[in-house]
Amino acid sequence: MPEKASISSSELGTLWLTYQEKTMILRMLEYFIAKADEEKAKEIMTNLHEELEMYVGKIVQIFEEEGAVIPVGYTAEDVNKDVPKLYDNGFDIMFVRLLKEISMGLHSLNMTMTFREDINMFFEDLTAITQKYFRICSQYLLEKGLLVRAPYVSMPKSVEFVKGNSYLGGVALNPFSQKRTLNTVEVSHVHKAIESNLTGLQLILGFGQCANDVEVKKYFNEGAELAKGIIKELSEVMIQTNLPIPQTPGGNPTRSTVAPFSDKLMMYCTSLFCSFSMGSNSLGTAFSLRNDLPAKNTIFMKDIFEYAHKGGKIMIKKGWMEEPPQMEERKQIIKK
Incomplete structure (x- = not known):
């Protein structure tokens, strides 16, 4: 051996x-x-x-x-x-x-x-x-005061169990349906998603203003709008429960339009963030018991996947996507 x-x-x-x-x-x-x-x-x-x-x-x-x-x-x-x-x-x-x-x-x-x-x-x-x-x-x-903590909550004084299916209320198709307040597990995922998208938004805004390729620049601007939409949707969820909306008090892009990174690197970085975002939304869906939250996360994941797929096509077109090691193609080997 x-x-x-x-x-x-x-x-x-x-x-x-x-x-x-x-x-x-x-x-x-x-x-x-x-x-x-x-x-x-x-x-x-x-x-x-x-x-x-x-x-x-x-x-x-x-x-x-x-x-x-x-x-x-x-x-x-x-x-x-x-x-x-x-x-x-x-x-x-x-x-x-x-x-x-x-x-x-x-x-x-x-x-x-x-x-x-x-x-x-x-x-x-x-x-x-x-x-x-x-x-x-x-x-x-x-x-430095640059990280916003999740909202504080009164400590529970007794153990409670869910009584009835109304706990799952909040059907996305009916905006007027009665929704219970968020539980602390749901707040943690919503808060984290807003925080991550805020940082991602600042990142991609900077990428958009300095990218050299016109198609890539347009792609980054689309990503910024996608992040804004997610932040807006989730902020509404926080407001409905009378919770403060996370805001990033720093990290602004400057006025510079000169790229410190290649378009290839910036596209890969964006792809990595998309993968992370889809994974985070999957966890948020799994641990949210209020029906409207998984529905929102599912839409976010679909939009992010389509955006990431579009980015992959751009990287392939520009010759920027390095191919991972492949398994042997046995049929081709046999033919040779």
Whole structure:
């Protein structure tokens, strides 16, 4: 038996996806570090860059040992650190925090699809790093007043059980139907969705004003309108329960129209955020008991999927979508 088993298809796939994501993050961090005007934010991002760079190196080492080609991913050609600031007022750490939120879910999922101990430990270590920086970024933003907490609620004094199907009330097809107030589980998902879409909106507004390709610029503007629509719908849900609407007190795009990132990188980043948004809406649907909320989330997921699919077509058309490693096409091999 060999000392170390060859990597499986799922391990190759998860490492390949991680390489794409991490090389994108490294390029974006390089720009944000160069433009950071707050020392603590710069230190957080610099430390994160150093740790992630080491794990990208580990992926390269595994691929080389296995005889696999190294993916292109995102390189120095995809970032220009010498252009003016595209975002201001704490956006860099807001963005990093959202990326860490995405990465936590990805690494946990990847761990369930790995078998070789060293690769399983690789994702275990990445998960720990991601959780650490999510906490650091959250505390930084709270200290700066740039992170809005979810609404507070009176503590329950007794245990209650659902009495009757009216608890599920709130049919989307009947806007006049009686809706109960949101429970705390539902509030947490609605609040998080608004918060994430606000950060995504700021990101894509900046992308839209600096993209070089006309078709790509139009695509980003469509994405901004989609995010606005989701924020508006979910804000109405909060208002109906007399809850404050989350608002991001920072992270504004500047007036710069010079792109710090390639259109290719910005399209991939948007695709990653779409995937995260669909996953978050799925969780919101699963844990919401009021009928109107899953109905809204289902519509959001359909719209986001169609938007992401359109983006994929643009990336293919422009030659920007790197193809994941393929399984052998046995029929073609036999014909040869």
